[in-house]
Amino acid sequence: RSKTYPAEQKITWLIEKAITVTEDSILSQDIELENPDVGMRFEIGASRHLEEINIAEKYISNQDLPQSEEEQVFGIIKFLENLRISREYVIRAREAIEKSKSKEAIKYLKKGNQFLTSLLQLASGELAKIKEYEIIEQIICSEISKMEFLRAFLLVSLGRINSAISSLERAALFSTIIHNHKTCLTLNYVKALIYLFHGLYKSAIMQYNFTEELAEIYNDDRLKLKCLIGKAISLYIEGKDRETAMVIMEEISS
Secondary structure, eight states, X not given: OTTTSOHHHHHHHHHHHHGGGGSSOSSSOBOOSSOTTTOBOOSOOSOTTHHHHHHHHHHHTTOOOOHHHHHHTGGGHHHHHXXXXXXXXXXXXXXXXXXXXXXXXXXXXXXXXXXXXXXXXXXXXXXXSHHHHHHHHHHHHHHHHHHHHHHHHHHHHTTOHHHHHHHHHHHHHHHHHTTOHHHHHHXXXXXXXXXXXXXXXXXXXXXXXXXXXHHHHTTOHHHHHHHHHHHHHHHHHHOSOHHHHHHHHHHHHO
């Protein structure tokens, strides 16, 4: 069926949806891959330092701040200025995507990620106050996750599947660091879909199993069901264990 419905066509549709994740705000509602009305959020999962993070976000977005708010983030202003710079890489990548220049967009996103990774390491060494470091860590990890997500789909569109999977893994990792488990779950599910779309059935089955385990931990019954269906489809198409695939589908339908 991959010849009738090429994987890249489906992925291209996902790329168009994924462009939304390059919006400026780290706290804004982004797009979910399968259900745009629900929204996939590259945001801060934990509620710690939420007030300061919102102020920092306004500063990064060049919004005017009252003096009282600016004083709350004074100790991390240097890093917020650098985060403004990092947003330029995303803007340039988005412009390249709109011009169908995927390779150029990937380069911008890679540079942006390298910039942010270095910035995070500098923050760890320079920020003596734990609270200030945690604020910067949460913002930077959210930004990296966002960039890696978009970069992954661009890589898939160019047929660079292994590199794309690596980007998704990094996106999931940085989402986990900031306790955004919903995004982490979705990214892992997307990995399974990519494997399935490209006929990598053994990898798809393993990924569905892992994502189902995560869904169990986070009490996401809907995703568990999706993983079971995906695993059954992968097993059936692979052809080595169709009996198990049929058993899974019978259990789901009963």
